[in-house]
Amino acid sequence: MYNQILVLFLSFLILAFVVWIFWPEKGLYAFIKRGKRNSKKILVEDALKHIYDCESKNLTCSLNSIAGNLSISADAAANLIAKLHKMDLIEHGTDNVVLSSFGRSYALRVIRVHRLFERYLADETSVHEKDWHIIAEDKEHLLTDLQVNELAAQLSNPMIDPHGDPIPSASGEIMEVPGIPLNSLTPGEFAIITHIEDEPGEIYKQLVAENLYRGKQIRMLESNKERIKFIANDEECILAPVFASNITVKKIEKHEEIREEFKRLSSLKIGEKGIVAGISRKCRGQQRRRLMDFGVVPGTEVRVEMESFGRDPVAYLIRGATVALRKSQSELIYVKEYVKEEELN
Amino acid sequence: MSGIEINKKESLLAAANNMRWEIGENFHDTLMESIYADAAVIAKKSVLKKGKKEYTGWEQKLDKIVTSRIFGLPLMFVMLAVVFWLTIEGANVPSAMLASLLLDDVHPLLKEFSAYIGLAWWLDGVLIDGAYLAMAWVVSVMLPPMAIFFPMFTLLEDFGYLPRVAFNMDNLFKRAGAHGKQALTMSMGFGCNAAGVIATRIIDSPRERLIAIITNNFALCNGRWPTQILIASIFIGAAVPAHIAGVVSAGAVVGIAVFGIFLSLVVSWGLSKTVLKGEASTFSLELPPYRPPRILQTLYTSLIDRTIFVLWRALVFAVPAGIVIWLVGNVSFEGLSIAEIFVNWSDPFAIFIGLNGVIMLAYIIAIPANEIVIPTILMLTVMTAGIEGAGAGAGVMFELESASATQDILTAGGWTLLTGINLMIFSLLHNPCSTTLFTIYKETKSMKWTIVSALLPIVMGFVLCFFIAQVYRIIIG
Numbered sequence: 117m118y119n120q121i122l123v124l125f126l127s128f129l130i131l132a133f134v135v136w137i138f139w140p141e142k143g144l145y146a147f148i149k150r151g152k153r154n155s156k157k158i159l160v161e162d163a164l165k166h167i168y169d170c171e172s173k174n175l176t177c178s179l180n181s182i183a184g185n186l187s188i189s190a191d192a193a194a195n196l197i198a199k200l201h202k203m204d205l206i207e208h209g210t211d212n213v214v215l216s217s218f219g220r221s222y223a224l225r226v227i228r229v230h231r232l233f234e235r236y237l238a239d240e241t242s243v244h245e246k247d248w249h250i251i252a253e254d255k256e257h258l259l260t261d262l263q264v265n266e267l268a269a270q271l272s273n274p275m276i277d278p279h280g281d282p283i284p285s286a287s288g289e290i291m292e293v294p295g296i297p298l299n300s301l302t303p304g305e306f307a308i309i310t311h312i313e314d315e316p317g318e319i320y321k322q323l324v325a326e327n328l329y330r331g332k333q334i335r336m337l338e339s340n341k342e343r344i345k346f347i348a349n350d351e352e353c354i355l356a357p358v359f360a361s362n363i364t365v366k367k368i369e370k371h372e373e374i375r376e377e378f379k380r381l382s383s384l385k386i387g388e389k390g391i392v393a394g395i396s397r398k399c400r401g402q403q404r405r406r407l408m409d410f411g412v413v414p415g416t417e418v419r420v421e422m423e424s425f426g427r428d429p430v431a432y433l434i435r436g437a438t439v440a441l442r443k444s445q446s447e448l449i450y451v452k453e454y455v456k457e458e459e460l461n
Numbered sequence: 462m463s464g465i466e467i468n469k470k471e472s473l474l475a476a477a478n479n480m481r482w483e484i485g486e487n488f489h490d491t492l493m494e495s496i497y498a499d500a501a502v503i504a505k506k507s508v509l510k511k512g513k514k515e516y517t518g519w520e521q522k523l524d525k526i527v528t529s530r531i532f533g534l535p536l537m538f539v540m541l542a543v544v545f546w547l548t549i550e551g552a553n554v555p556s557a558m559l560a561s562l563l564l565d566d567v568h569p570l571l572k573e574f575s576a577y578i579g580l581a582w583w584l585d586g587v588l589i590d591g592a593y594l595a596m597a598w599v600v601s602v603m604l605p606p607m608a609i610f611f612p613m614f615t616l617l618e619d620f621g622y623l624p625r626v627a628f629n630m631d632n633l634f635k636r637a638g639a640h641g642k643q644a645l646t647m648s649m650g651f652g653c654n655a656a657g658v659i660a661t662r663i664i665d666s667p668r669e670r671l672i673a674i675i676t677n678n679f680a681l682c683n684g685r686w687p688t689q690i691l692i693a694s695i696f697i698g699a700a701v702p703a704h705i706a707g708v709v710s711a712g713a714v715v716g717i718a719v720f721g722i723f724l725s726l727v728v729s730w731g732l733s734k735t736v737l738k739g740e741a742s743t744f745s746l747e748l749p750p751y752r753p754p755r756i757l758q759t760l761y762t763s764l765i766d767r768t769i770f771v772l773w774r775a776l777v778f779a780v781p782a783g784i785v786i787w788l789v790g791n792v793s794f795e796g797l798s799i800a801e802i803f804v805n806w807s808d809p810f811a812i813f814i815g816l817n818g819v820i821m822l823a824y825i826i827a828i829p830a831n832e833i834v835i836p837t838i839l840m841l842t843v844m845t846a847g848i849e850g851a852g853a854g855a856g857v858m859f860e861l862e863s864a865s866a867t868q869d870i871l872t873a874g875g876w877t878l879l880t881g882i883n884l885m886i887f888s889l890l891h892n893p894c895s896t897t898l899f900t901i902y903k904e905t906k907s908m909k910w911t912i913v914s915a916l917l918p919i920v921m922g923f924v925l926c927f928f929i930a931q932v933y934r935i936i937i938g
Contacts, residue, residue, distance in 0.1 A: 124931040131924065242668065242742040275481055285478075395490075402743045406665075410745065413494045421748075422524050425533040426632030429641070431748050440628050440746040442635065 156199075158257045161226045162186050163196055164205060165342045167215050168223035194211030221288045230256040230285040231277035236267055238278035239401035246322050248278065249314045278400075280330045280364065295364035297343060299357055301336040302414060308333050311364035319362055328363065331397030345442050381432070382446040384420045390451030392416045399448040411435040412449060463561060520751050527625045537626055541648060544613050545682040548652070549686065552605035559601035566592065586787050590857045595783025595833060598858060599775050602832040603653075607771065610652040612765040618645075627746060637726045637827040638733025640669035643676075647725060650680030651718075654897040655771050657682075658904055668740035673727045675914045676902055677735045678893040679725035681718045684831030688888050689714045691835060695868045696881025713885070721889050728917070736913075766806060771896065779827035786826050786837060790856025798855065804845050814923060815883040815930030819845060819874065824887070828895045831888070836860050839867065842874035879933045883926045890922030 137144045166185045170177035183193035197213065200206045205219035215223060233252040237243045243251065259267070265286060268274075275291065277283055282291040295310045309332045314320045328348060337352070338345040344360040346353055355363075378393045394414055395407060411434050412418070419433040429440040441449075493849050526532050547914075571593060575585040617623050631641025642664045650657030657677040664670040680687065693713045698706035789799040804818035811821045823837040836858035842848070844855050848870060861867045871880075892898070892915040902911040 120931060120935045124928070124935065127927065241740065243738070272885065275478075406743045406745050408490070408493045411497060413490075413497045415494070415498065422528055424528055424629045424631060425530045426629070428635075429628065429631050429744075429746065431628065438748040438750070440631070440641075440748055442631070442744050445744060 152205060159186060159188070159196055160200065160203070160205070161222075161257055163200060163213070164219055164223040165226055165230075167206065168220065168227065179213075182213070217398070224284040224288045224290060226256050227290075228286070229259050231281055231283040232264060232267055232271070232274070233259070234277045234279070235271055235274045235283065239271065243419070245329075246321050247276075249317060249320065278330065279314050280309075295366050298334075298346075298355075298360040298363040298365050299339060301339060301346075301365060301367070303336050303338055305336050305367055306333065307336070307365035307367050309363055310366045312365075313362040319359055322359060323362065324354075326355070327351070328353070329398050332367070334365065348375055378450040378452050380447045381418060381441075381449040381451050382430075382443050384418075384451065386420050386423060389417060389419045391453045392418060393450040393452045396448040397451065399445070402447070407445070410437070410439050418449075418451060469775045472561055482533030484658060523751065524625070527622070528629060533629050537629065540617065540622070540653075544610065545651065547613065548606050548610040548683070551609045552922060555605040555608075556601055559604065563597035563601050564594070568597065583791070583817050586791060586856060587784050591783040591785075592780045593783070594858055595779045595786060595829070596776055598836060599779040599830050600772070600834050602687075603684065603745070603772055603775060603830060604768070606634055607653060607656075607768045608764065610683065611656065611767040612760050614649060614652065615759045615763040615767075616754045616756070619752075619759055621749050621751040624746070624748050628748060631746065633726075634729070637729040638669075638737075639672050639676075639726075639729040640664045640666060640744065643669065643673040643729070646673045646677060647680045647722070650677040652683055653767075653771055653839050654680065654682045654893050655774065655900040656767050658897060658900045659767075659770075660905065665745060666743045667732065668737050668742040669744075671737055671740065671905065671910060674904060675732060675910065675917065676725040676728050678897065678914065678918050679721045679728065679889070681721050681889055682831065682892070685888050686714070688831065688835055689885055691864060691867065692881050692884050692888075693870065694864055695875075696878050699868070700878050717885055717889050724890075724921075764830065774899060775830050775894075778899070779833075782829040782833075782895075786840075786858065787856035789822070789826060790840065796842070800841055801845050804841065812932070815879045816887060816925040816926060817875065817880060820880075820884060820887065824891055830893075830894055830896065833858060834888070839870060842870055846874045848873050879930060879937075882933070883929055886925055886929065890918045890925060892916070892919045 135143075136137065139146070156273055163182055165184060166182060167177045170181065175181075179190060179193050179197060183190050186193070186196075188196070200213075204216055205222060207216055221449070230252045233255045234248045237248045237251060238245075268286070275283055284290040295344075297346065298309075301307055309328060309330050312320065312328065312330060315400040319387070332348055334353075335347045336344075337347060341357060344355045344357055381390065381392075386391055392412055392414055393410060395404060399407065416435060421431040421433045421438055423430050424440070428443045429437050430443070431440045431448065432446070527536065544595050562820075568589070571589045572585070575589060580588075614623075626648075627641040627645050629641075630644035634641050634643050645663065646657050649660040654677050657680060661670050661677070664673055673910045693710035694706070698710035701709045766927075776938040789803070792799050794802065800822060803822050806818070807821045808818035811817050813862045819838055819841045823834050823841055827834045827837040839860065840856070840858050861870070893901070898911060898915055901914050902908070905911065
């Protein structure tokens with residue numbers, strides 16, 4: 117007879133081991149899958165992207181900046197540059213690396229895949245905003261031309277990615293997006309966020325956590341070297357200039373479009389009414405279409421009908437139908453002219 | 462194409478691109494807005510409203526009670542309990558009548574007829590003892606409960622109560638990454654998993670719908686309740702003093718069902734965090750006004766759309782399975798039937814995880830319906846253990862009148878309390894029946910998700926049975 121307790125103990129160990137291997141993102145399986153990715157092709161493509169990025173920002177791209185950006189040693193970077201040159205992707209030089217026209221179109225292709233895929237993740241899936249860039253960073257090296265064009269057609273050839281960057285066309289053309297850095301707004305001015313830079317990732321995560329997103333309207337309150345203070349919807353937001361410089365905005369004149377005096381639908385109590393002023397840009401893709409199908413468009417009257425016993429979801433009367441919405445949805449709907457119960461009678 | 466045409470095309474494309482930039486991304490929204498505005502103007506001009514229908518009075522009061530923190534939950538449990546009680550109690554009589562007609566009257570008649578026309582013994586076995594008996598069994602045990610459960614369920618739905626249940630339960634299911642309507646598809650699954658899977662059509666969010674489909678099997682269906690009740694009363698009831706046997710065995714069955722609900726939430730949570738993380742998710746739930754149920758229409762649709770539909774799919778699988786069941790009992794190699802060969806081969810593994818080879822084989826060949834698992838187990842036990850004077854012959858399923866007679870056979874087949882407990886667990890955690898699997902494939906149109914729905918519970922069942930067996934052996938010896 118075998119030792120029962122030992123068997124039980126060993127089985128627990130095996131179970132724990134299997135769980136550890138297949139644990140999403142942190143497990144051994146995911147780790148090996150990630151490791152396999154670090155191939156030559158990926159290094160080349162990442163280097164091209166970096167050089168393109170430098171060029172579009174009018175910075176000089178050197179051996180050191182490539183090594184730093186791809187986190188590889190200087191030797192490896194030198195090898196990589198030699199390789200890129202051999203493939204006719206760059207004009208020669210270690211201190212000032214410049215893309216050849218072939219290299220530029222290759223870089224634009226990689227960028228196209230990256231931005232298209234981010235658009236796809238934002239519109240068609242429920243992947244969290246902070247993961248878009250990471251997943252696209254992976255997918256940009258894997259998709260074939262055919263798959264990319266199919267994806268573009270499926271999304272009806274979008275022109276801008278969810279961060280506000282233009283998506284290069286299949287023929288390699290790229291549009292300029294007008295805008296100024298957030299830092300250069302003067303106090304009192306109104307603007308719309310047109311772009312949030314997603315690199316470096318740490319800063320981007322911070323900006324997402326601050327609930328800032330493209331299409332959000334803001335009013336500048338204070339701008340100096342220590343801090344940038346502004347109102348975004350109904351919240352006050354303070355950023356360090358380093359962070360604020362990653363945000364591009366477009367000035368707007370019309371004051372009425374600013375939603376700061378609007379309430380969120382989720383803040384209304386039972387029996388209160390409001391007129392829909394708009395749906396936040398943060399509500400995208402299918403979710404947005406679904407809300408609009410119910411008739412949640414500017415001008416529609418909405419009344420809070422009843423709460424479920426967990427207080428979430430809440431049912432609203434919208435155009436004659438009672439529709440239950442979760443709090444995560446109703447806080448993305450802005451309402452105006454809300455009337456309290458007593459005032460109604 | 463000539464050069465000029467190419468130039469034209471290029472300039473047209475460029476113009477279109479410029480236009481898209483000028484219009485901006487919001488034009489879909491603006492378009493929608495103007496459509497609604499136009500529709501409102503037209504409706505105002507041409508639609509006459511008779512009187513003013515306001516949401517007040519009894520409807521509002523009823524909603525207050527249904528969604529109240531004090532009465533909401535108990536009310537829901539009472540409603541479901543009543544529906545289940547009526548189903549189980551109400552199905553007994555018609556089930557017994559159907560069984561006596563199809564099994565006791567028609568079956569011998571068919572046997573006589575085949576003897577009269579001189580059918581070869583093996584053809585007689587395959588067709589009458591195999592195909593016909595499996596079919597008859599499925600009809601008599603499946604039809605009555607479904608014909609009672611589905612109309613009642615549909616009536617509650619029609620009245621408007623079920624959408625309120627989904628509304629109330631959404632908070633709980635949201636935490637598991639699922640949709641509130643999963644509470645409904647799960648309840649439907651207690652009636653029949655195949656019908657529960659079809660019912661997931663009410664969930665319009667792709668991710669939540671997949672979760673509801675995959676986890677529906679954790680709702681203990683009608684076909685498994687009798688197994689649970691029988692095994693609990695034979696083994697759990699016998700393990701405790703006689704005066705509390707009834708309560709304890711009933712408690713064990715309810716415990717298994719509640720454990721199933723718990724697992725369905727846990728698995729939903731796990732799926733939404735892992736493999737289904739990226740699938741699109743949209744929430745919407747409409748709460749229709751209360752209205753008097755349309756009884757005749759409900760009866761018609763629930764009988765045709767649900768009962769007959771599910772029963773038909775079950776029968777399609779029951780016929781070939783019946784043939785297989787008869788064949789494994791009757792085709793032999795070197796003096797051993799296929800059933801005995803398989804049982805002997807799988808016994809070491811099966812006994813190691815606290816089950817036995819007969820159970821393994823029964824769950825494989827009784828895949829068309831959970832209802833025929835117990836008759837198959839009895840037939841196989843009698844055959845492999847070589848019990849004299851019981852049963853109806855090799856490959857012929859049967860059931861016994863009393864639980865104690867069943868207990869005698871199972872004990873003679875080497876069953877213990879551990880086998881009983883693990884069979885109850887395995888009955889909850891094994892692959893869905895073939896009808897459900899086929900329905901899952903039809904609904905998802907994906908082999909991948911069908912395989913996941915089959916393997917996930919069975920792996921969980923094996924692992925859990927193994928750990929229970931180990932702990933049981935350590936404690937009891």
